[in-house]
Amino acid sequence: MIDIHTHVLPFVDDGSESLSQSLEMVKTACEQGVTDMFLTPHRRHEYNTTPEETIEVFNNFKKEVEKLDLPINLYLGNEIFYKIDTVDKLLNSHRLTMNNSKYVLIEFSTIYPIDVEEAVYKILRAGFIPIIAHVERYRYFTAENYFEVKKMGALLQVNADSIVGKEKRRRQKTIDFLFKQQLVDFVASDYHANRPNLLKEAYRVIEKRFGEEAAQVVFNLKAKEIIKG
Ligand SMILES: [Fe+2]
Secondary structure, eight states: OEEOOBOOSTTSSSSOSSHHHHHHHHHHHHHHTOSEEEEOOEEBTTBOOOHHHHHHHHHHHHHHHHHHTOSOEEEEOOEEEOOTTHHHHHHTTOSOOGGGSSEEEEEOOSSSOOOHHHHHHHHHHTTOEEEETTGGGOTTOOHHHHHHHHHHTOEEEEEGGGTSSTTHHHHHHHHHHHHHTTOOOEEEOOBOTTSOOOHHHHHHHHHHHHOHHHHHIIIIIHHHHHHHO
């Protein structure tokens, strides 16, 4: 499996406080069956590590992971909190794209409704492909919003813990809708040290409900495109 949304990189956000904690998280991901993992630290006002600093932490972390000789590849990105200046920041390389590609992992406010179609339009016009993080969480999104942003060219990611974890009950209806309408591009863990990694369990649920082929698409195949760039 390919996990495109994690907070495993130490020191840079609320994901992990220490190197040892992060190394444990990588081991757990391997046990879940993850072969490729994107480290996507938050980029929002309270977590403002620069791309250069983040790349340095990433390179050091990668060396530590290599010492463990685990069957996993690591890639860097950011989970970018969308604001009015996000496109400018992307164009000026002040935000990290996914493995240096045109793909960008974007989160929106879950509290204050934003014009998601306008945001997607601006990102696409600037030459980037938005992946909307945990798309099931934005309660102000309408069914039309989902269809429209997909049609425009955005990609949609849902969290494993909305399929099987503590979020399940609250998100069930939206998750069912998204899968039945075939709107989901990726399932990812959004792994933080203080939350369990539920990727494998989520895979089993999706496989059982929608078949192996559908599960392979959202847990593996579509993410390969990001790695390829
Ligand atoms: Fe996240």
